[in-house]
Amino acid sequence: MINAPRGVEDLLHPKSFYYAQIEKEARDFFSLYGYEEIRIPTFERTELFLRSVGEETDVGKQMYTFKDRGGRSISLRPEGTAGVARAYVEHKLYGSKKEWKVYYMGPMFRYEKPQMGRLREFYQIGVECFGEKSPWLDVEIIEMAYRFLSRIGLTDMEVQINSIGCKDCRGRYVEVLKDYLKDYLDSLCDVCKRRYHYNVLRVLDCKNPTCRSFIEKAPQIKDYLCSSCEEHFNYVKKGLENLKIKYTINPYLVRGLDYYTRTIFEIISPHLGAQSTVCAGGRYDDLVSQIGGPSTPAMGFAIGLERLVMGLKKEGVSLKTPSQLTFFIAMLDQRYMEKGMQVASLIRSTGAGASVSFKESSLSSQLRQANKKNFSWVIIIGEEEIQKKKFLFRNMRSGKQYEVSTNSIEEFIKNLKGVS
RNA sequence: GUGAGCGUAGCUCAGUUUGGUUAGAGCACUGGAUUGUGGCUCCAGUGGCCGGGGGUUCAAGUCCCCCCGCUCACCCCA
Numbered sequence: 001m002i003n004a005p006r007g008v009e010d011l012l013h014p015k016s017f018y019y020a021q022i023e024k025e026a027r028d029f030f031s032l033y034g035y036e037e038i039r040i041p042t043f044e045r046t047e048l049f050l051r052s053v054g055e056e057t058d059v060g061k062q063m064y065t066f067k068d069r070g071g072r073s074i075s076l077r078p079e080g081t082a083g084v085a086r087a088y089v090e091h092k093l094y095g096s097k098k099e100w101k102v103y104y105m106g107p108m109f110r111y112e113k114p115q116m117g118r119l120r121e122f123y124q125i126g127v128e129c130f131g132e133k134s135p136w137l138d139v140e141i142i143e144m145a146y147r148f149l150s151r152i153g154l155t156d157m158e159v160q161i162n163s164i165g166c167k168d169c170r171g172r173y174v175e176v177l178k179d180y181l182k183d184y185l186d187s188l189c190d191v192c193k194r195r196y197h198y199n200v201l202r203v204l205d206c207k208n209p210t211c212r213s214f215i216e217k218a219p220q221i222k223d224y225l226c227s228s229c230e231e232h233f234n235y236v237k238k239g240l241e242n243l244k245i246k247y248t249i250n251p252y253l254v255r256g257l258d259y260y261t262r263t264i265f266e267i268i269s270p271h272l273g274a275q276s277t278v279c280a281g282g283r284y285d286d287l288v289s290q291i292g293g294p295s296t297p298a299m300g301f302a303i304g305l306e307r308l309v310m311g312l313k314k315e316g317v318s319l320k321t322p323s324q325l326t327f328f329i330a331m332l333d334q335r336y337m338e339k340g341m342q343v344a345s346l347i348r349s350t351g352a353g354a355s356v357s358f359k360e361s362s363l364s365s366q367l368r369q370a371n372k373k374n375f376s377w378v379i380i381i382g383e384e385e386i387q388k389k390k391f392l393f394r395n396m397r398s399g400k401q402y403e404v405s406t407n408s409i410e411e412f413i414k415n416l417k418g419v420s
Numbered sequence: 421g422u423g424a425g426c427g428u429a430g431c432u433c434a435g436u437u438u439g440g441u442u443a444g445a446g447c448a449c450u451g452g453a454u455u456g457u458g459g460c461u462c463c464a465g466u467g468g469c470c471g472g473g474g475g476u477u478c479a480a481g482u483c484c485c486c487c488c489g490c491u492c493a494c495c496c497c498a
Contacts, residue, residue, distance in 0.1 A: 049498085062496070079498040110497085115491075118497085255498085257497095302498085364458070365450075368459080372448095394457075394458090
C-alpha cells in the first residue's frame, strides 16, 4: 500500500466542490474589478524565487528544488507573485503604460513540517496589479479581498493593516528599533535574540510575554515614516473608511521579505489556531526591479484556500450545491440493465441528471440509496414495466408514482423542469 | 529542525492504568420483518495482520525497545 507523500492531501467531495466553487466565484468577482486570469508555470528557475525573496537563507530551504536533466536548478513555486512578476517583465508589459491587473489560482509548494492549515502542497488564489502607485489601488485591493471573502460567506474577519514604509524610512526605523532593543537584548527570548540580527522587525510579532512587554514600549514605525509614505498611508486609511471597510492598524504587522513597501495587510479569521491568516497582501514596489525589470510599483494579495475553507467550516457556513433535477434508476434484476442505460442516456440528453444502480440489490436497498443521496426521483424498472412498456417514476419527496411510457419520458421531464 | 499527543472495523471511538478465554459500541453497509417501495422502528449479518518489527511472559491490543505514520505547537511564514 503506497500512501500519499507527507503534507499533501486528496481533495474529495465536498472539499473539492468547495475549492471549485470558490475558484469559480473568484473568476467572476475579480473580473468585476477589471482583472484577467493568468496561468503561470508551477515551476520556475530557482534563481527567480531566490532573487525575489532576497538574501534570506531560510526561505530557500523551504522550497522543493531539484536539478532538471540539463543541470538547471528548478523549484516548484512556493508562491505566485514571483512568477507573475517574471511574466510581467518577460512580456515587457511595462511598455504599455497601462496598469496590468491579473489573478491566478492553483497549487503552491513549500517543504515545511505540516500542521493545522499548513500543507506542503496548498492552494492559493492571488491577485496582482503592476504599474500603479496610487494609494487608491491599495484601497481597492483590500476592498476586493474583503468583499470576496464576505461573498464566499466568511463573516468573522479582522482586517489588519500597517505601513512598513519604503527602503529609506524603514531603514532608519530599523536602526532606531535596534538601538532601543539593544538594552534589553539579554531579556529577550532566544528566538528574538536571533531575530534581532537577521530580521529585527520580526521581533515585533513575537508572542512571548516578556518580549511583548518590551515591544509595547518600543518606538513604532508610524512615527518614522517619511512624508510621502505617511501621506500614502493616510489615503489608504481614509479610503477604507470611505468604503466602510472596518480595519485595525496593527503596528506590529510586518513582513519577512524586504521587497514589501508601504501598505501591508492581512485578513484574519479568529479561532483558526496558530495559522489564522486567511489572506495576506501588500505593496511591493521594489520587486520588479529586484528581478531585473524597470522599477515598477505593484500590489497584490493571496488567499489560502485550506484556511478559508476551515474558517467557513468553523463558522458553520456551507456552500450549497445547486439543486438539480436528478433521477436514480433502480432495477429489479440485472436483466434490465440495457433498458436502464438507455433511459439514463435519454434523461441526460434533456439536461437532467441520471444515475444507474449498477449493483444487484433489493428494491428497498436501492430506494434507500436514492434517499441517502438525495435524488428527487427514482425510476423503477421491473418485469411489469417491461411488459407494459412503461416506467414507474417515483417522486421521493411526495411518494407519488407515475407510469410513463417510453416515448413520453422527454415530455414528462420537460414538464417537471417547468415546475421546479 | 525541536517538543508534545495520538495510531483498535469504512468512519467516530471504548478497552491499555492493574497482561488472562472467541477484541466491543455507535454510525455506515447487507439481508429480513414488508415474495416490487426509501425515511421511523425492531431483528440478524458482513466487516479487525489492535500502524509495523523486535523483546519480556505460560499468555501481549494491554508492559519494554526501535521504526513508520498522523496531529498540534514551536521555528519559519513568500
